[in-house]
Amino acid sequence: MEKTTSQKLQLGVFVIIGLLLFILAVYFIGDKKQMFGKTNHLSAVFNNVNGLQLGNNVRFSGINVGTVRGIEMINDTAIRVDMLIDKTIFPLIRKNAVATIGSDGLVGNMIINILPGKEGAASILPGDQIATINRIRTEDMLITLDKTNKNAALLTTDLLKITNEINQGTGTVGLLIKDSTLAEDLKQTMHYLKITGKGSSESIIKLNRLISSLENKNNVIGVLKDTAVANTIKSVVQNLKQTSSQINNVIGNLDTTVVNIKGGKGAINYLSNDPKLVRKINSTMDNIKESSFRLNENLEALKHNFLFRGYFRKQEKAKLKEQKKEEEQK
Amino acid sequence: MLMNTFSKIIELFKAFLLEVGELSYFAGRFFQETFKRPFEFKEFLRQCYNMGNRSLLLVAVTGFIIGLVFTLQSRPTLQEFGAVSWMPSMVSISLIREIGPIITALICAGRIGSGIGAELGSMRVTEQIDAMEVSGTNPFKYLVVTRVLATTFMLPILVFFGNAIAIFGSFLVENIKGKVSFLLYYNQVFNALEYGDLIPATIKTFFFGFAIGLVGCYKGYYCKKGTAGVGLAANSAVVFTSMLLFIIDFIAVFITDIFYDL
Amino acid sequence: MDTLLQNQKSIIEIKDLRKSYGSNAVLAGFNMVLREGENLVIMGKSGSGKSVMIKCLIGLEQPDGGSITVMENDISKLDREELDDLRTEVGFLFQGSALYDSMTVRENLEFPLRRHKKKFGVIKDTTPMVMEALENVGLANTINLMPEELSGGMKRRIALARTLILQPKIILYDEPTTGLDPITAKEILLLMMSIQKKYNTSAIIITHDVDCARMISNRMILLVDGINYIEGTFEELSISTDPKVQAFFK
Numbered sequence: 001m002e003k004t005t006s007q008k009l010q011l012g013v014f015v016i017i018g019l020l021l022f023i024l025a026v027y028f029i030g031d032k033k034q035m036f037g038k039t040n041h042l043s044a045v046f047n048n049v050n051g052l053q054l055g056n057n058v059r060f061s062g063i064n065v066g067t068v069r070g071i072e073m074i075n076d077t078a079i080r081v082d083m084l085i086d087k088t089i090f091p092l093i094r095k096n097a098v099a100t101i102g103s104d105g106l107v108g109n110m111i112i113n114i115l116p117g118k119e120g121a122a123s124i125l126p127g128d129q130i131a132t133i134n135r136i137r138t139e140d141m142l143i144t145l146d147k148t149n150k151n152a153a154l155l156t157t158d159l160l161k162i163t164n165e166i167n168q169g170t171g172t173v174g175l176l177i178k179d180s181t182l183a184e185d186l187k188q189t190m191h192y193l194k195i196t197g198k199g200s201s202e203s204i205i206k207l208n209r210l211i212s213s214l215e216n217k218n219n220v221i222g223v224l225k226d227t228a229v230a231n232t233i234k235s236v237v238q239n240l241k242q243t244s245s246q247i248n249n250v251i252g253n254l255d256t257t258v259v260n261i262k263g264g265k266g267a268i269n270y271l272s273n274d275p276k277l278v279r280k281i282n283s284t285m286d287n288i289k290e291s292s293f294r295l296n297e298n299l300e301a302l303k304h305n306f307l308f309r310g311y312f313r314k315q316e317k318a319k320l321k322e323q324k325k326e327e328e329q330k
Numbered sequence: 331m332l333m334n335t336f337s338k339i340i341e342l343f344k345a346f347l348l349e350v351g352e353l354s355y356f357a358g359r360f361f362q363e364t365f366k367r368p369f370e371f372k373e374f375l376r377q378c379y380n381m382g383n384r385s386l387l388l389v390a391v392t393g394f395i396i397g398l399v400f401t402l403q404s405r406p407t408l409q410e411f412g413a414v415s416w417m418p419s420m421v422s423i424s425l426i427r428e429i430g431p432i433i434t435a436l437i438c439a440g441r442i443g444s445g446i447g448a449e450l451g452s453m454r455v456t457e458q459i460d461a462m463e464v465s466g467t468n469p470f471k472y473l474v475v476t477r478v479l480a481t482t483f484m485l486p487i488l489v490f491f492g493n494a495i496a497i498f499g500s501f502l503v504e505n506i507k508g509k510v511s512f513l514l515y516y517n518q519v520f521n522a523l524e525y526g527d528l529i530p531a532t533i534k535t536f537f538f539g540f541a542i543g544l545v546g547c548y549k550g551y552y553c554k555k556g557t558a559g560v561g562l563a564a565n566s567a568v569v570f571t572s573m574l575l576f577i578i579d580f581i582a583v584f585i586t587d588i589f590y591d592l
Numbered sequence: 593m594d595t596l597l598q599n600q601k602s603i604i605e606i607k608d609l610r611k612s613y614g615s616n617a618v619l620a621g622f623n624m625v626l627r628e629g630e631n632l633v634i635m636g637k638s639g640s641g642k643s644v645m646i647k648c649l650i651g652l653e654q655p656d657g658g659s660i661t662v663m664e665n666d667i668s669k670l671d672r673e674e675l676d677d678l679r680t681e682v683g684f685l686f687q688g689s690a691l692y693d694s695m696t697v698r699e700n701l702e703f704p705l706r707r708h709k710k711k712f713g714v715i716k717d718t719t720p721m722v723m724e725a726l727e728n729v730g731l732a733n734t735i736n737l738m739p740e741e742l743s744g745g746m747k748r749r750i751a752l753a754r755t756l757i758l759q760p761k762i763i764l765y766d767e768p769t770t771g772l773d774p775i776t777a778k779e780i781l782l783l784m785m786s787i788q789k790k791y792n793t794s795a796i797i798i799t800h801d802v803d804c805a806r807m808i809s810n811r812m813i814l815l816v817d818g819i820n821y822i823e824g825t826f827e828e829l830s831i832s833t834d835p836k837v838q839a840f841f842k
Contacts, residue, residue, distance in 0.1 A: 007375075007376070007379045007383075008375060008379070010379065010383050011375060011378055011379040011382060011383060014382050014383045014386065014487070015378075015382070015487060017491075018382075018486075018487030018488070018490045018491055019487065019490075021490040021491065021493075021494050022486075022487075022490045022532070025426075025490075025523070025528055026525075026528065028516075028520040028523075029520055029523050029524060029525060029528060030525075031520070032520045032521050032523075055524060055526075449694075452693070453692075453693075456686075456688045456689075456690055456693075457686040457687065457688060457690040458690045458691070458692055458693070460647070460652050460684075460686065460690065461684070461686055461690040461692075462692075462703070463651075463652060464650055464652070464679055464682075464684045465679075465703055465704035465706075465754075466676040466679055466680065466704065466706075467703065467704075467706060468672075
């Protein structure tokens with residue numbers, strides 16, 4: 001009989017420790033998901049949640065502060081995301097804080113990032129709704145960039161043709177002189193082109209550096225090397241290179257043209273006889289304006305993309321530092 | 331010749347269907363008898379002790395080794411990607427979701443399933459089961475119900491132990507090779523784990539335990555006369571249980587997957 | 593003595609018992625009567641259906657046809673509860689002793705008491721009953737041993753004690769001397785006879801051992817080809833000229 005008593009005791013210990021392990025696991029998992037702490041609700045409306053799931057983490061300035069508790073379609077373009085946020089964090093989040101959806105690492109889960117708002121605004125209250133930014137997805141961005149590149153390429157070939165014609169004395173530059181607004185436009189265009197050229201060559205360098213850094217890093221991002229995304233980026237960069245070299249050509253040509261105009265040289269009389277060409281140049285310039293604007297927009301979009309976010313943020317920080325330095329020097 | 335093979339295959343298939351049918355009937359009887367009084371509580375506890383406590387060492391040792399080996403083996407690959415920091419999450423998720431339950435269940439199928447098969451088989455052969463029947467004790471309740479319930483409830487607990495020890499083994503490797511502190515390891519593990527990993531895997535283990543007990547009892551209870559019959563009962567209990575475990579595992583993962591998508 | 597027994601009322605009656613496994617008809621219309629206080633020996637070759645018959649009697653096997661009446665109860669009409677109650681009156685000594693390997697001798701003997709408490713009312717301490725049963729078979733000192741520590745003859749005696757602990761009115765012996773040396777077998781037979789005297793039980797003994805039959809039987813039935821081939825005392829049968837009967841006494 002004694003044997004069975006000690007057996008019972010041992011069995012009791014065994015079962016209790018086993019169940020304790022399970023309960024601890026349940027508790028620790030719940031603890032990490034902010035299930036047992038004191039929390040309050042916060043919501044934000046997105047038009048795309050990019051595969052966010054219930055239970056995903058919410059970060060405020062990079063610290064895990066809560067989890068996603070509800071994802072609900074309000075209408076065909078708006079999705080309300082309900083979050084459970086640690087109570088103690090509430091005073092630190094201001095009403096003008098902004099929520100964005102990102103991913104935790106390159107292949108990680110989706111997360112919600114709450115970016116701190118500017119100073120001065122009041123703290124949020126439980127149940128509040130905060131503003132959101134919808135990020136352009138990489139894919140969309142690359143498609144637009146590609147289109148812009150094609151347009152720019154078409155444009156530059158056209159321009160090249162024209163400037164060549166002008167240089168060879170076969171163009172109708174005469175009108176250019178007579179029409180002062182046109183000359184002004186030309187100047188402006190050149191200005192834009194220069195900026196664009198500079199911008200694009202700069203962005204190429206940045207992209208190159210980024211990609212080479214990606215390649216150097218022997219980490220998960222390495223996966224990216226093989227993906228279609230990477231290939232697209234590469235081709236985009238190639239296009240950008242071509243475009244910018246062409247733009248440079250154009251600028252060079254235009255420069256000589258303008259110098260020629262100023263110096264009274266060239267076959268100006270041709271221009272007066274060909275109003276069609278003038279209109280063409282006009283529209284071309286509009287196109288250039290538009291495309292250079294678009295290129296800038298793309299660079300802006302790139303900034304917001306999660307891949308390059310860190311890089312651009314660093315740059316902004318550096319800029320801010322410089323500004324501060326300058327202010328201090330003053 | 332071809333016809334011969336064909337008819338043989340049909341025979342085998344028939345035998346298989348018969349086996350499944352008999353086992354289902356056996357399971358049905360189990361549920362019928364489980365809810366009938368009296369409940370053999372003392373014997374149930376004795377079986378729990380035999381299956382739980384006595385298997386703990388085996389489960390602990392194998393769990394520990396699995397944890398060590400699994401970590402050591404995956405380290406180089408993760409290192410290549412520079413993702414060694416993902417080790418705790420990877421190890422814990424795969425252990426909790428799959429490796430822990432299935433390895434523990436297989437070990438218990440070997441230890442407990444064959445034990446039950448051999449024990450009940452020899453009891454059948456030496457007429458001990460008949461003797462019980464004559465003594466006015468329902469042998470099905472006394473032998474089968476208690477054992478099946480014991481495996482059903484003990485296996486999940488053994489799996490908890492196995493998982494905990496395996497993760498500890500994995501931590502040791504990371505601690506020695508990667509200089510990872512316990513706190514960091516713990517943080518990584520529980521950051522990666524979710525209820526969706528733990529709960530379905532735990533539910534699954536109850537079915538594993540049930541299958542081990544049921545098949546072991548079935549094979550033993552209907553053991554053929556003779557000593558060879560006992561060996562066969564023990565052997566086929568292990569083989570059949572192992573196969574059944576994988577089938578249950580597949581179904582469990584399949585169902586979990588569906589719920590994950592919802 | 594025989595005439596005396598014939599006047600006794602019957603406590604077991606088997607009529608036209610049939611049982612077959614697949615196409616093999618083991619019992620094909622077996623008839624038998626057991627009267628109170630008699631030792632009935634049933635002889636037959638191995639596989640002739642003796643064990644099957646005795647298992648049908650106690651409800652371990654379901655017959656295909658025929659009727660079995662034990663102490664005026666039709667076995668086939670009893671539910672589980674009633675069958676268990678009846679089983680307290682019918683002891684069964686298994687061929688291989690069938691002691692529970694995982695239990696001590698004491699637990700082995702206590703086991704039947706678990707369910708059959710009804711017969712004795714509430715038992716607070718089973719020790720006196722266990723001791724009495726063990727003393728009956730002369731093995732009181734083995735109470736805390738495990739079955740594996742016992743010899744074959746001791747096991748058989750413990751099994752007998754386990755059968756006796758419920759104080760049954762009928763005892764069914766399935767090959768009580770098989771697997772034992774002649775001396776031990778004789779001991780067991782003497783024990784069986786002394787128990788019969790002490791508790792005034794009736795018994796059916798299944799055997800193919802002629803010595804056993806000679807010693808213990810009041811009456812014999814030969815089971816051949818699934819039927820009760822011939823019936824009579826040992827002396828009557830042993831001088832029979834029927835070759836099938838003679839085969840047993842060679």
